[in-house]
Amino acid sequence: MMEIKAVNVRKQYQKEVALDDLTITLEGNKIIGLLGKNGAGKTTLMRLLAGHFSNSSGQLTIDNKSPFNNYPVLREVCLIMESNNFHEKFRVKDILNISANFYPNWDNEYANHLVNVFRLNINQKAKTLSKGMYSALGIIVGLASNASLTIFDEPYIGLDASFRSTFYDLLLETYQNNPRMIILSTHLIDEVSRLFEEVAILHEGKLMLHDTADNFERKHLILTGSKEEVDQLTSGRNIIHSSSIMGQKTVVLYNEDITDSGNLKVSKASLQELFVYLTKEEVNKNGTTNQI
Numbered sequence: 001m002m003e004i005k006a007v008n009v010r011k012q013y014q015k016e017v018a019l020d021d022l023t024i025t026l027e028g029n030k031i032i033g034l035l036g037k038n039g040a041g042k043t044t045l046m047r048l049l050a051g052h053f054s055n056s057s058g059q060l061t062i063d064n065k066s067p068f069n070n071y072p073v074l075r076e077v078c079l080i081m082e083s084n085n086f087h088e089k090f091r092v093k094d095i096l097n098i099s100a101n102f103y104p105n106w107d108n109e110y111a112n113h114l115v116n117v118f119r120l121n122i123n124q125k126a127k128t129l130s131k132g133m134y135s136a137l138g139i140i141v142g143l144a145s146n147a148s149l150t151i152f153d154e155p156y157i158g159l160d161a162s163f164r165s166t167f168y169d170l171l172l173e174t175y176q177n178n179p180r181m182i183i184l185s186t187h188l189i190d191e192v193s194r195l196f197e198e199v200a201i202l203h204e205g206k207l208m209l210h211d212t213a214d215n216f217e218r219k220h221l222i223l224t225g226s227k228e229e230v231d232q233l234t235s236g237r238n239i240i241h242s243s244s245i246m247g248q249k250t251v252v253l254y255n256e257d258i259t260d261s262g263n264l265k266v267s268k269a270s271l272q273e274l275f276v277y278l279t280k281e282e283v284n285k286n287g288t289t290n291q292i
């Protein structure tokens with residue numbers, strides 16, 4: 001069973017610290033959502049897993065082995081990014097052949113089927129593909145690779161809503177036929193949250209929250225009401241977001257039980273809304289931002 005273990009992982013590019021002391025364990029065959037605002041460090045983590053470069057410090061292992069410069073491990077990892085996946089001069093059929101030779105569990109029949117689903121011309125060169133077609137090619141390689149760790153980093157740039165929906169259906173289908181660990185990084189949380197069994201949120205290079213999708217749904221509460229009442233009920237609690245508009249205060253609590261909410265309105269958020277609450281920086285009147 002797949003196990004990814006990151007312990008105090010740091011990745012620094014020249015001056016930029018992309019991952020800062022990241023500790024997380026991901027295990028088992030499941031579809032995992034990797035979320036975070038722009039620049040949170042998601043792509044960096046995924047590229048470390050795919051062996052594109054090594055971490056600056058800490059330990060990162062896949063099944064107890066470091067992926068960097070480790071060919072046998074990397075044949076089990078397929079990372080599809082939003083761009084730069086393939087050499088521009090290659091034709092679609094060459095890219096499929098190269099992939100077939102690289103990934104030991106490659107499913108050729110499925111790849112051919114997917115080429116038809118996304119209506120690709122196998123003789124076309126990668127550089128002449130439209131943005132959506134280029135994304136489709138990445139998706140085909142990711143799905144047909146059957147790699148024990150399949151990672152998609154926003155793989156649908158340029159794909160229209162209908163093909164994106166096809167991608168989500170195919171992802172579930174391939175997962176059911178061939179259970180493996182699939183990590184999907186996305187900003188279109190509403191579109192895909194139903195696929196996630198587990199969700200990890202990165203923020204400024206660190207792990208902010210990691211839990212099952214069910215727990216994300218279950219463990220949070222949104223309380224709205226007068227400032228005094230909200231403050232009274234929530235003081236000392238685990239507040240993940242707080243905002244006030246015209247005397248009304250809204251507070252989002254995580255992992256807290258409130259038995260008597262008095263006059264407060266109690267509600268729930270979607271994963272996307274919860275994500276926004278978790279990562280939003282309130283803009284102060286003086287123009288600076290602060291994380292609540």
Ligand SMILES: Nc1ncnc2c1ncn2[C@@H]1O[C@H](COP(=O)(O)OP(=O)(O)OP(=O)(O)O)[C@@H](O)[C@H]1O
Nearest residue numbers: 013016017018036037038039040041042043044045
């Ligand atoms: N090759 C690179 N060279 C220098 N800095 C980089 C490089 N790649 C990423 N960074 C920086 O590292 C930080 C994390 O970037 P990363 O691409 O991992 O974030 P991300 O969560 O994937 O963001 P997005 O959602 O915008 O894709 C950013 O500040 C980014 O500018």
